[in-house]
Amino acid sequence: MVSNQSLLDRSHHSVWHPCTQMKQHETLPLVPIRSGHGVWLEDFEGKRYLDGVSSWWVNLFGHNNSRxxxxxxxxxxxxxxxxxxxxxxxxxxxxxxxxxxxxxxxxxxxxxxxxxxxxxxxxxxxxxxxxxxxxxxxxxxxxxxxxxxxxxxxxxxxxxxxxxxxxxxxxxxxxxxxxxxxxxxxxxxxxxxxxxxxxxxxxxxxxxxxxxxxxxxxxxxxxxxxxxxxxxxxxxxxxxxxxxxxxxxxxxxxxxxxxxxxxxxxxxxxxxxxxxxxxxxxxxxxxxxxxxxxxxxxxxxxxxxxxxxxxxxxxxxxxxxxxxxxxxxxxxxxxxxxDDVLNINRSKAAYLNQRLQVLDELPISHLRNTGMIWAFEVQTDNPGFQKSFYQAALQRGLLLRPVANTVYFMPPYVISEDEMDWMVMQTVEILHKETT
Known part of the structure; x- marks a missing residue:
């Protein structure tokens, strides 16, 4: 029977992962994924992760899309x-x-x-x-x-x-x-x-x-x-x-x-x-x-x-x-x-832009948006911010991969308003802990 740990061990011993210093995975475990549906990924123990980066910017209409x-x-x-x-x-x-x-x-x-x-x-x-x-x-x-x-x-x-x-x-x-x-x-x-x-x-x-x-x-x-x-x-x-x-x-x-x-x-x-x-x-x-x-x-x-x-x-x-x-x-x-995707996306972008106003109270700069991409810089002296934010997000069931101190959202287009609310809420809570 496949489990998170068994797949972790096998992957570590057989797969050379991309854009990765493999030694880091001695302390930063890989995330084994069993399945996906919509904006969510699920591991072998049933934990879910909202795919806020569209699996390296490729997934437009959700995992397991029937069409x-x-x-x-x-x-x-x-x-x-x-x-x-x-x-x-x-x-x-x-x-x-x-x-x-x-x-x-x-x-x-x-x-x-x-x-x-x-x-x-x-x-x-x-x-x-x-x-x-x-x-x-x-x-x-x-x-x-x-x-x-x-x-x-x-x-x-x-x-x-x-x-x-x-x-x-x-x-x-x-x-x-x-x-x-x-x-x-x-x-x-x-x-x-x-x-x-x-x-x-x-x-x-x-x-x-x-x-x-x-x-x-x-x-x-x-x-x-x-x-x-x-x-x-x-x-x-x-x-x-x-x-x-x-x-x-x-x-x-x-x-x-x-x-x-x-x-x-x-x-x-x-x-x-x-x-x-x-x-x-x-x-x-x-x-x-x-x-x-x-x-x-x-x-x-x-x-x-x-x-x-x-x-x-x-x-x-x-x-x-x-x-x-x-x-x-x-x-x-x-x-x-x-599905008139581009027009629907404009409505979703407007909604998320409104929800992201909550970030104004946090130490960030250059909050910006073009289409279905959002980004901002976090004002921090922590040289390990990128790694610590990524880990904190995973613990909360959120897949985000900052670039240095830039946090960005690039979710699948099928993300719902409730899912956007949850993504923003988790991000705010992480930033409160990472910047105070």
């Missing part, structure tokens, strides 16, 4: 997977068509995770310039405090020292431009003014180096992994114009912020721009199966369309366009359409 499960089951009876080189299938075609109707971009190239999507977009941009006779355009620029994954190419355009410094000798050099994160604005400067000032700084660099730059990659509206840094959409409007004028591709990494997280289906919609590449993953399947997509323009696609095989994009993954994952993604998109 997504039914779509996967139906597809499983027809076709689980087939090589996508030389073959095709109905779910991948329908999903590609659906995504194109939503983004306005053309062909879709598939992989299994967000970092791979970043790699694909970078390689496509580099190869495009080579194919059209501008091989000198090989450099990439990104934002300070940006995160795009941890494979070597994606890590090269990531600006998180903890992840990057160890592997510095393996990485391509890249330039990180000032982040438009409005917390960095000067006193009296509005988020929009600061965003435009950062865009001007970006233009100065681009103007001097544009003949060598292939693409500018950024996370639109929210830089998630470094503390939910939020910024004004005016930055995106200005950068789109700059990239157009200096012939530089704009790659928008919507891996974490796509599919409704910012309040619109895709964050770029709030700036009314269209990127040259968009990277999608995480919520695309509702959190049920691994899948990522890079979409690009017909113009870029056409530059690879040639009799010469070497001019084609020869990148590949064994599970590219997996039929089961595509069926989960189609079911996820159907829920958006059928």
């Amino acid at each position: 997504i499960k039914d779509a996967i089951r139906q597809q499983l009876d027809q076709l689980e997977h087939v090589i996508l080189a030389g073959f095709t299938h109905q779910p991948v075609v329908e999903l590609s068509e659906k995504l194109s109707s939503l983004t306005g971009l053309g062909h879709s190239f598939y992989a299994s995770d967000g970092a791979s999507a970043t790699e694909i977009a970078l390689k496509m941009s580099f190869h495009y310039w080579r194919n059209i006779g501008k091989p000198e355009k090989t450099q990439f620029i990104s934002l300070q405090n940006g995160y795009h994954g941890e494979t070597l190419g994606s890590l090269s355009v990531t600006d998180v020292a903890l992840f990057k410094d160890t592997y510095a000798n393996l990485l391509r050099g890249s330039i990180a431009l000032p982040s438009p994160d409005w917390r960095l604005a000067e006193t009296g400067e509005t988020p929009e003014q600061y965003a435009l000032r950062c865009a001007s700084a970006a233009e100065a660099h681009i103007a001097a180096h544009h003949t060598e730059i292939a693409a500018f990659i950024l996370e639109p509206l929210i830089q998630c992994a470094t503390g939910m840094a939020m910024y004004h959409p005016a930055y995106l409007v200005r950068i789109r114009d700059i990239c157009n004028r200096y012939e530089i591709h704009l790659i928008t990494d919507e891996i974490a912020v796509g599919f409704g997280r910012t309040g619109t289906m895709f964050a770029v919609e709030q700036a009314a721009i269209k990127p040259d590449f968009i990277c999608l993953s995480k919520g695309i399947t509702g959190g049920y199966l691994p899948l990522s997509v890079v979409q690009t323009t017909d113009e870029i696609y056409a530059a690879f369309y040639d009799d010469n095989v070497a001019r084609g994009f020869l990148h590949s993954h064994s599970y590219t366009g997996n039929a089961l994952a595509c069926s989960a993604a189609l079911a996820t998109l159907a829920i958006f359409e059928q």
